[in-house]
Amino acid sequence: MKEKELRRSLAVLPIGTVMKLTNLTARQIRYYETQELIKPERSDGNRRLYSLNDVDRLLEIKDYLDEGLNMAGIREIFMQKQLDQEHRKEQQSKTLTDDDVREILHDEILRAGGLQGMSPTSPKLR
């Protein structure tokens, strides 16, 4: 699903569209930017360009505000989330290398022991 991620993170929406999609005013959207809650791209002509992910994030911000959080609180939550996500990715890459280890082990067994009864293409292995 890499193409989907790309689509969601492509900065293609002008602020007017984002206003409609989020029901926020331009003032609010820009203010959240000064508070470093979002960081839209810029066009050649310096216009802000938002991605679908940005829209989601703005909707999140709205929710948190409704719950009474302030800018600092929301900023903190977002940083938390980011850390969490990085952690997950790290875990995933670790898992992957575990699999790699298994594969390497498998190869070594094959080479060391020769084929004693097991077919090299045995379904149990990979």
Place this chain on the structure above:
Amino acid sequence: MKEKELRRSLAVLPIGTVMKLTNLTARQIRYYETQELIKPERSDGNRRLYSLNDVDRLLEIKDYLDEGLNMAGIREIFMQKQLDQEHRKEQQSKTLTDDDVREILHDEILRAGGLQGMSPTSPKLR
């Protein structure tokens, strides 16, 4: 997958973005509109607004042009596709009513035969 369809058909992109995404000039994009190959929405201020589906369609148009088709040909192909799709939908709804028929039959069996050995909440039934 209804939300996804909605997302893909939401008119949110200004022509400048579409130009970058398709590598077409504004002139070309507007011309294809006069040829009724696309029909973007309009904002309150009369700006054209395109959906992701529109972008896909424009990329298709590009391909067909590269293959030597002209506007009329492409228009024809699109109409063809639309018919085809409508046909598919009709077929699907027919299939659905077949299922309905089965369900009705099932209900009737229950009512007619009474509960001879089958529990009314038997997992096999619905």
Place this chain on the structure above:
DNA sequence: GTTTCATGTCATGTTTTCTAACATATAACT
């Protein structure tokens, strides 16, 4: 060598967005 088609280019007007500044309501604090 005209026509037609698809596109380029230019002019002019309108809409959208930008930044920056000043204003204000609400909540928090002393």
Place this chain on the structure above:
DNA sequence: AGTTATATGTTAGAAAACATGACATGAAAC
């Protein structure tokens, strides 16, 4: 009560993007 901070409204002026319409043009078709 008076002050302060926060989040947002409002306004002004400039720049960018977009709309429409007209005229221009290269390539293909006839």
